[in-house]
Amino acid sequence: MIHVRRHFCELINYATYKDGAPIADMVKNNWEQDIKDSRELIDAITNCFNVYNEQVRKCIGNPKQDIVKLKNKHVKPLINAIFDKAKAIFKDIERVRVNSSDEDKAEPKRKWSERLYKAIVYLVNNEDRLKAFLRQSL
Numbered sequence: 001m002i003h004v005r006r007h008f009c010e011l012i013n014y015a016t017y018k019d020g021a022p023i024a025d026m027v028k029n030n031w032e033q034d035i036k037d038s039r040e041l042i043d044a045i046t047n048c049f050n051v052y053n054e055q056v057r058k059c060i061g062n063p064k065q066d067i068v069k070l071k072n073k074h075v076k077p078l079i080n081a082i083f084d085k086a087k088a089i090f091k092d093i094e095r096v097r098v099n100s101s102d103e104d105k106a107e108p109k110r111k112w113s114e115r116l117y118k119a120i121v122y123l124v125n126n127e128d129r130l131k132a133f134l135r136q137s138l
Contacts (some may be wrong), residue, residue: 001045001048001049001079001130003122004041004045004119004122004123004126004130005041005042005045005046007115007118007119007122007123008038008039008041008042008045008119009038009042010115011034011035011038011113011115011116011119012035012038012039012042014115015031015034015035015038015113015115016035022035026113029111029113030111031111031112031113031116033110033112034112034113034115034116037085037089037116038116038119040085041082041085041086041119044078044081044082044085045082047078048075048078048079048082051074051075051078052071052074052075054074055067055070055071055074055075058070066137067137068134068135068136068137071133071134072134075134076131076134079130079131079134082123083123083124083127083131086120086123086124087124089116089120090120090121090124091109092108092109092110092112093108093109093110093112093116093117093120094108
């Protein structure tokens, strides 16, 4: 998840000035939603790390605690929400062949930057691997 977060951070660093305003290319191409989505996903991933670390501290303080149960109770719903958001974004930006028989799918529903596309595709395509830590003990 750190790698995923880095993708979104790179987009923010590239797409905005230090004051958080979007650069001209982002505005010109109507990619402001990419910035908003990236910020939301960065915040959600950061929150997952914080909740996960809290559960680890509970286990360190009380070795009888089951970290897998704690992760599944407290972290898994947060992770699932991240993937739900990523999949919803992916549906809007998914590249589909122009000669598709379904004309509604011939063009993406929204404009997107290559950086957002790369980050979302990585997240969606690696869901099983990114969720593997939920099944592991300390």
